[in-house]
Amino acid sequence: xxxxxxxxxxxxxxxxxxxxxxxxxxxxxxxxxxxxxxxxxxxxxxxxxxxxxxxxxxxxxxxxxxxxxxxxxxxxxxxxxxxxxxxxxxxxxxxxxxxxxxxxxxxxxxxxxxxx
Amino acid sequence: xxxxxxxxxxxxxxxxxxxxxxxxxxxxxxxxxxxxxxxxxxxxxxxxxxxxxxxxxxxxxxxxxxxxxxxxxxxxxxxxxxxxxxxxxxxxxxxxxxxxxxxxxxxxxxxxxxxxx
Numbered sequence: 001x002x003x004x005x006x007x008x009x010x011x012x013x014x015x016x017x018x019x020x021x022x023x024x025x026x027x028x029x030x031x032x033x034x035x036x037x038x039x040x041x042x043x044x045x046x047x048x049x050x051x052x053x054x055x056x057x058x059x060x061x062x063x064x065x066x067x068x069x070x071x072x073x074x075x076x077x078x079x080x081x082x083x084x085x086x087x088x089x090x091x092x093x094x095x096x097x098x099x100x101x102x103x104x105x106x107x108x109x110x111x112x113x114x115x116x
Numbered sequence: 117x118x119x120x121x122x123x124x125x126x127x128x129x130x131x132x133x134x135x136x137x138x139x140x141x142x143x144x145x146x147x148x149x150x151x152x153x154x155x156x157x158x159x160x161x162x163x164x165x166x167x168x169x170x171x172x173x174x175x176x177x178x179x180x181x182x183x184x185x186x187x188x189x190x191x192x193x194x195x196x197x198x199x200x201x202x203x204x205x206x207x208x209x210x211x212x213x214x215x216x217x218x219x220x221x222x223x224x225x226x227x228x229x230x231x232x233x
Contacts, residue, residue, distance in 0.1 A: 033221070043154075043207065045224035091159060095221070101173070102148055102213050104222065106159045 002027045004094050006107035013082045014115050021077045021110050023092030033095040034075045040088040087114045118144045118214040122225025129200055129232055137195045137228045139210035146212035149193035154207045166193055200232040
């Protein structure tokens with residue numbers, strides 16, 4: 001069974017600086033999807049970024065980018081120019097291409113604190 | 117973009133009563149709905165997966181008779197917590213599978229905080 005590990009329960013960063021959140025996963029599959037979701041204090045889950053495993057190019061969305069290392073099964077999220085609004089729980093998630101139910105497998109989450 | 121409306125956002129009920137939580141996909145058809153439970157400072161725990169017109173598939177350890185899920189249409193899924201007890205107090209989130217825009221994959225409701233007293 002696939003697992004997702006987020007080894008950093010909490011991270012803090014100074015406003016305007018860069019922070020990297022780590023995520024590793026375990027799978028025997030070659031094709032899958034990886035996601036980073038943000039859950040702010042409102043608790044609304046928001047998709048930050050998505051990566052297809054077959055794509056070698058790292059996904060980017062404005063200040064958010066990933067470092068996808070398929071061989072190492074690593075999927076870290078880099079947030080550049082951190083803003084106060086980035087403060088949230090961040091969850092890494094995995095989805096198997098083979099799963100007909102499209103279920104997500106979630107990491108434990110990392111709480112990101114932004115220091116003004 | 118794809119929107120899932122979840123109601124109520126919070127509810128307090130007495131022990132032994134039932135509570136219904138609704139999730140509506142407003143601008144797309146949700147063929148699959150996921151129901152999660154989230155404890156404070158923890159990750160999402162999948163309770164069940166429902167496909168429109170079919171019986172829900174419950175995760176191991178989730179009581180199907182306590183947590184009734186109905187997905188009768190492509191735009192509405194409901195979770196009913198029957199005979200609620202204080203240990204059912206939690207944050208419940210629905211997520212619909214969508215195929216629109218950047219949210220391709222999953223759209224989440226805003227969650228329901230259930231408190232059983």
